[in-house]
Amino acid sequence: MKKSNNYALANCQIFTGDLTNGIIKNGVILINNRDNKGINYGIFGNIGEIDKIKIPKDHEIIDLSGKYIIPGLINAHAHLTGDGKPRNITKKDDKSLKRLLWIARRWIGRKIIKRMMRKNVKNALNAGITTIRSLGDPYYYDIETRDAIGVGNFVGPRLLVAGRSLCITGGHGWMMSYVIDSPWDARKAVRKNVAAGVDVIKLIATGGVMDSKKIGEAGRPQMTIEEISAACDEAHRAGLKVAAHAESTQGVKEALKGGVDTIEHGAELDRESIKLFKNNPNSLKGYSVLIPTLSAPLAICAWGEQELQMTSVQRENAFLLKDEMISGFKQALNENIKIGVGTDATVTFVTHYDFWKELLYMSEHGKIDPKFVIYLATKCNSEILDIETQTGTIENGKSADFIVFEENPLKDLNVLAFPFMVGIRGNLIERPKIKKIKKIEKLKKIKQF
Structure with missing residues (x-):
């Protein structure tokens, strides 16, 4: 180098x-x-x-x-903890997962996770990704990785990190989240993240695929509008944007009403949601953005249960969400809603070095030319992440x-x-x-x- x-x-x-x-x-x-x-x-x-x-x-x-x-390309939605390799962790019960979390807090677990994070960001950089927004990792190890790059311990991409996400009791992503069950719980969790030094707040507003146990659970609204609104207000007071995992029409609309700045994944949009994307008085900048992450459902749907090491329920939920997410992306394009590019890297078969596939999927499904997709992944993403004066x-x-x-x-x-x-x-x-x-x-x- x-x-x-x-x-x-x-x-x-x-x-x-x-x-x-x-x-x-x-x-x-x-x-x-x-x-x-x-x-x-x-x-x-x-x-x-x-x-x-x-x-x-x-x-x-x-x-x-x-x-x-x-x-340099910008991945607006990734997780540094995983690398996309199929693992049977998605099949484990809550007791086993809690045991893994216990190990993750100990020195050996901390060492393994931070080593994986460093490997992932280096791999992403070698693939041309010079900025990553990481939306939810355990125990603030993402902050430590960001800061290690910042002080020159190793050369890596620019990192914007969310620390611990917020979810409800029994909600999607609880392993990497603060559990909140009221507006004041939400404010307290945001305050903890702000004090820790995060760059963005991540909410999990609906169910998701990777830990779903019932068909139809992915996309089901989980966080209330009042909880979302409280978290957004607290984050905005600190000058931070809020990203929300939302995978259903209702979930997207409720997250927008609460004031989130970016919708992650998305779903088919109704007229009220379309209007809120363009004019959202509760968001930080007065409008909201869609980050489609088409790579996640498309990757899962391309493989079988044995290859994925996922359950039949989880795979079926991915199929249920795939067409909805593609439909929402196409609507956003047609309605001139601002769109960013992210992969949800760490989902099974979604690696940190295959970011280019997301651009290919967006071009194919949205019928848009390569130049415009590259613009979305560079200049447009930088504006969404408020780093356009830097990169x-x-x-x-x-x-x-x-x-x-x-x-x-x-x-x-x-x-x-x-x-x-x-x-x-x-x-x-x-x-x-x-x-x-x-x-x-x-x-x-x-x-x-």
């Missing part, structure tokens, strides 16, 4: 992430690196056609003839986060699976190596995926 030098990426084709700008052909990008107490932080300098940009003498020229550059576009003064490809991803999104170079805050990862999960890759080969 190269770092602490100034670079000029030359003779490349550049998509800045901004739809109002054309593709810069035979372009150059200047990267100015600064050392701050041993931590490298590189920002973009001048960008443009090579015959119009003067390359300073202290910039090393990296010839990228025939290569294509886009901004999301290749622009003078912003963090030098980018990906280089040998072929043109604006013509074929499959190209995103093969980054030639990745830049994160000016650190260059040449020929990035993705450590793929052997079990998943073996199953894909057998099934010819």
Whole structure:
């Protein structure tokens, strides 16, 4: 990995992430690196056609003839605790799960989980994901991972973390959540997360697939509007946005009424919900956003129970939600609702290195061109996460986060699976190596995926 030098990426084709700008052909990008107490932080300098940009003498020229550059990708919905590998944890009873949580709090469990988190974020970075919003992990280990990157312990993507999510008694995701059963419980849990230093608050408003025990449980409204509203009010008072897991028409509408800022997963939308997305007086910015995460149900529905190591009930619930989520995504597109891109990485067969598949699914199901989908995963995602002044576009003064490809991803999104170079805050990862999960890759080969 190269770092602490100034670079000029030359003779490349550049998509800045901004739809109002054309593709810069035979372009150059200047990267100015600064050392701050041993931590490298590189920002973009001048960008443009090579015959119009003067390359300073202290910039090393990296010839990228025939290569294509886009901004670093942003995954707006992931979980750092898991890696997508099939495990039978989804079949365990609550007693066994509580035993696992007990281990997770001890030094050996803490060591295993933090090692997995570090591996996951490194893998994501090598796949071109330079920012991750992690929406719910146990015991604030996500904060520790974020801070380890921040102080330069290792080079990793920018992390925005939610700490512990909020759910009701017996609700979806209870293993990684504060359990709340009243508006004041909700406020207290938000206050704990704020005090711990989270970047976003995560609510689990409805049931979900991975721990469902009955058909129809996924998507069933769980948190009340009053509880959602209290959590949102408390988070907004601290200047934090609220993301809500919601997988039914009613669940989405109740979460929007409560004032959430982003709906995660989604479902078919009624007219009231469509209006609330566009004009939500209870949200932080006056509107709300949909993060569809099509990868999660599509991955589960592509495999059998034995391969997934999930129950028949959980798999059936994924089938019930899949068409609803796709329908809600299409409605959001048609209604000009703001849309972000996230994968729900950690769900079985949804890895941290396969983010590109989400863009492919969105393009196929939404009938939208690759350039627009890449915009959603870069500039648009940065706006949703309130980091647009830092990253999301290749622009003078912003963090030098980018990906280089040998072929043109604006013509074929499959190209995103093969980054030639990745830049994160000016650190260059040449020929990035993705450590793929052997079990998943073996199953894909057998099934010819």
